[in-house]
Amino acid sequence: MVSFEPSEDQQLIQSTVRSYAEKVLRPRLRDFERARCLPDEVMQALHEMGVTTLTIPESAGGPGLGLGTAVLAEEELAAGDAAVPYAMGGAGSLGAVVMELGTDEQKTRLLAPFCEPDAWKHRGALAFSEPRPAASPGLSTTATRTALGWRLDGKKSFVLNGGIAQATVVFAQVDQPAGWEGLGAFVIESDRPGMTAGPRMGTVGLDAAHFGELVLEGCVVPEANRLSGVEKVGHGLLRAFSRISLHSAARAVGLSRAAFDITREYCETRQAFGKPIGHFQAIAFTLADRLMDLDSARWMLWRAAARWDAGKDAGKQTAMAAAHAFEVAMRAADDAVQLHGGAGFIRDVCVEKMMRDAKTIALTAPPVAVQDALVADGELGVQHDLAAVLPTPDIQPIFT
Amino acid sequence: MIDFELNETQQQIKSFVHMFAEQMVRPISLVADRDHGLPPEFLARVNEMRNAFTMGAIPKEYGGEGDGAGGKDKKGGRSANLTAAIGSEEMCWGDAAVVLTLPGPGLGGPPVRSMGTPEQQERFFGVFQKPGLHWGAYGLTEPGAGSDVAAIRTTCVKDGDHWILNGTKCFITNGARADWVVIFATVDAAQGRAGHRAFVVEKGTPGFRIGKIEEKMGLRASETAELVLEDARVPAANLLGGEDSYRTKEGFMGAMKTFDSTRPLVGAMAIGIGRAAYEHARDFVKEHYLLSRPVPRYRAIAERLARIARRLDAARLLVWRAAWMADRGLANAKEASMAKAYAGQAAIFACIEAIEVCGAPGAAAGSDHAFLDKWFRDIKVFDIFEGTGQIQRIVISKRILSGLKSF
Numbered sequence: 001m002v003s004f005e006p007s008e009d010q011q012l013i014q015s016t017v018r019s020y021a022e023k024v025l026r027p028r029l030r031d032f033e034r035a036r037c038l039p040d041e042v043m044q045a046l047h048e049m050g051v052t053t054l055t056i057p058e059s060a061g062g063p064g065l066g067l068g069t070a071v072l073a074e075e076e077l078a079a080g081d082a083a084v085p086y087a088m089g090g091a092g093s094l095g096a097v098v099m100e101l102g103t104d105e106q107k108t109r110l111l112a113p114f115c116e117p118d119a120w121k122h123r124g125a126l127a128f129s130e131p132r133p134a135a136s137p138g139l140s141t142t143a144t145r146t147a148l149g150w151r152l153d154g155k156k157s158f159v160l161n162g163g164i165a166q167a168t169v170v171f172a173q174v175d176q177p178a179g180w181e182g183l184g185a186f187v188i189e190s191d192r193p194g195m196t197a198g199p200r201m202g203t204v205g206l207d208a209a210h211f212g213e214l215v216l217e218g219c220v221v222p223e224a225n226r227l228s229g230v231e232k233v234g235h236g237l238l239r240a241f242s243r244i245s246l247h248s249a250a251r252a253v254g255l256s257r258a259a260f261d262i263t264r265e266y267c268e269t270r271q272a273f274g275k276p277i278g279h280f281q282a283i284a285f286t287l288a289d290r291l292m293d294l295d296s297a298r299w300m301l302w303r304a305a306a307r308w309d310a311g312k313d314a315g316k317q318t319a320m321a322a323a324h325a326f327e328v329a330m331r332a333a334d335d336a337v338q339l340h341g342g343a344g345f346i347r348d349v350c351v352e353k354m355m356r357d358a359k360t361i362a363l364t365a366p367p368v369a370v371q372d373a374l375v376a377d378g379e380l381g382v383q384h385d386l387a388a389v390l391p392t393p394d395i396q397p398i399f400t
Numbered sequence: 401m402i403d404f405e406l407n408e409t410q411q412q413i414k415s416f417v418h419m420f421a422e423q424m425v426r427p428i429s430l431v432a433d434r435d436h437g438l439p440p441e442f443l444a445r446v447n448e449m450r451n452a453f454t455m456g457a458i459p460k461e462y463g464g465e466g467d468g469a470g471g472k473d474k475k476g477g478r479s480a481n482l483t484a485a486i487g488s489e490e491m492c493w494g495d496a497a498v499v500l501t502l503p504g505p506g507l508g509g510p511p512v513r514s515m516g517t518p519e520q521q522e523r524f525f526g527v528f529q530k531p532g533l534h535w536g537a538y539g540l541t542e543p544g545a546g547s548d549v550a551a552i553r554t555t556c557v558k559d560g561d562h563w564i565l566n567g568t569k570c571f572i573t574n575g576a577r578a579d580w581v582v583i584f585a586t587v588d589a590a591q592g593r594a595g596h597r598a599f600v601v602e603k604g605t606p607g608f609r610i611g612k613i614e615e616k617m618g619l620r621a622s623e624t625a626e627l628v629l630e631d632a633r634v635p636a637a638n639l640l641g642g643e644d645s646y647r648t649k650e651g652f653m654g655a656m657k658t659f660d661s662t663r664p665l666v667g668a669m670a671i672g673i674g675r676a677a678y679e680h681a682r683d684f685v686k687e688h689y690l691l692s693r694p695v696p697r698y699r700a701i702a703e704r705l706a707r708i709a710r711r712l713d714a715a716r717l718l719v720w721r722a723a724w725m726a727d728r729g730l731a732n733a734k735e736a737s738m739a740k741a742y743a744g745q746a747a748i749f750a751c752i753e754a755i756e757v758c759g760a761p762g763a764a765a766g767s768d769h770a771f772l773d774k775w776f777r778d779i780k781v782f783d784i785f786e787g788t789g790q791i792q793r794i795v796i797s798k799r800i801l802s803g804l805k806s807f
Contacts, residue, residue: 001403001405001406001407001479002403002404002405002406002407002479002482002720002724003401003402003403003724004402004720004721004724004725005401005402006401006402007401007402010402068402264800264801265803267801268801268803268804276804278797278801278804279804281790281793281794284793284794284797284800284801285793285797287797287800287801288738288741288792288793288796288797288800289793291738291796291800292718292738292741292742292796295718295721295735295738296714296717296718296742297714299714299717299718299720299721300710300713300714302402302404303404303717305402306402306403306404307404319706320706320709320710320713323706323710324710324714369703371706372702372703372706372707372710373702373703373706374706375705375706375709375710376702376703376705376706376709377702379682379705379706380682380685380686380702380705381686388699
């Protein structure tokens, strides 16, 4: 039965996060941006609120809530400050990968640390992207079996929390001739020798989030750290990227809403030619178009999340939601700056930050072209060609 | 709870209507377009099944399917609007002109329903229970008043137990064949909306005649007529709602309320056409590109398909949202306009892109892709009738900028 109404529990979470985002996050977003991180008390508060652990299963000590609830909470966080869901603690993309590729034992063991009451600074990371494409299909980072375990060598870049995460899941080539089917996923703890952090990267947006490089030189991890819940790692990774896309889409929707709301208010107050600029149809119609964008993006997002929670294949719907949300967010932020006129370009107003954040969010998951390739495969009923639907270094490396 | 799955009744209606659209409607679609009308035997056949298609347009107490068509959810919630949207999309996937020509009250239904007295509802909806083919119609637009409905100039003057109407209505769907038409007229143009009155003008009314039948870009099988009122004598009993009901602003609001419930349906119809074009292109690509063409060319085409698919999908969710709100009794003027405006443009985009995807033959009327030519011509008006895209944006932005008092 079609319904657009969140459950009572969901509405409660939604309003709790919304009020925190309005009271704490939005007023301080420039502070977070300047400091390039969140202050401890904000990270603590977010962890206590539970938004850092929403989808971690009960077996690992998490609340085990569905993605349907997670996207609601993330829209609210991002409406406060889109950088917050990227900068806060939590398993993040590592969680998505472990959920899709780990055994039950690994899910429990690897995700439990994030649920500890004092784990507010605990972060996960996913190292997939590389600075340069490999010579042949697959990743240039390699994993070789040795007597002590798996030895990893290579360079990773654009890694969210790269160098500051307590646990990082690194993708490496296990079987070179197998190309993209020959990947392995390895969880590396921060204190393990052989992995060093490169310099932190400067980004166009999401300044409070930490993006860094990782260098692996003879880093040896035990077999137990190799995610071994599925046989086809490449396809499991595809599902993990789909999950990550859903989170990114939720954040894009939150950012779009904030950009829209701020701009609407401005159009009701800013005067030109003797009346508020909202009176002019060139302005008013732009707002109408952005609201159609925003609403449709949210319903697509909700529908994809509902399919995940129902255990149905949600690959196509998620890709549609992500592609739409990324484009919608970019338009929302672009028009927000445009309708603010010169004021939009000045940092006193936060719409310029939103425009930079929107571009960055769209690169924290497979980009629009890759999402559309996934949609097309689904529509045409063809098997995914991993080389075409993974955000590989040769297509377009993304922030992972 | 958030849910995007159709209930069992809706799934059944969807697959039934789809089957009908595929097996009965598509085969006559191109011929009907060429001949500017549907074969009478087809209409007779459809008329027998009309209760399955009028979907909520005629209330139960007057012999129709009423609100119950979509069934009720566990909490007793209604879903007639959503169900109608789903059915409309499927039918228009077959042929939109056929949908507009289906016997029934058409756009005339909602104003009779929302403004009519019980006696009027009984009388005018009762027509559809009689043997033979019957239509209702809706006459608001005039040569000098389209989107600006407050500017209508058709006059009405009370004369004993009759009203005398003078004026011309144009672009009236099923106007010539309709048993009755809801005609909007004004007692005093200077009063604007407050001066509006709605009448049910029956076929054969003295002074009421059919003008020219329009030739159109698309939807050619649907009849679009001009209606002329020259001292037309309409019984006072045909003034919708009775005279007292016009002491408030309801006359105009009645006309506008019609659109809150029909705009999502028009959006759903547009999506039906857009989807038809999209599926045609998709299947063409499947056969011609998939295995035999170089990958980069295929990727570009595949991305194109994906863009069409997700725009249509976004539009459908906006339609569902607006219909869901109507079913819940929530005010949905903004959402209804959003659904209609977005769907019209998404479907136009789909029809244009589908032609391009299929290449030059896609634009050739006599080719395998003849339907693409028809859909391309049919779809444009969906961003025009029932309020142009620009009018929808006025409706939407007024509600977005609610802080602007005089807007």
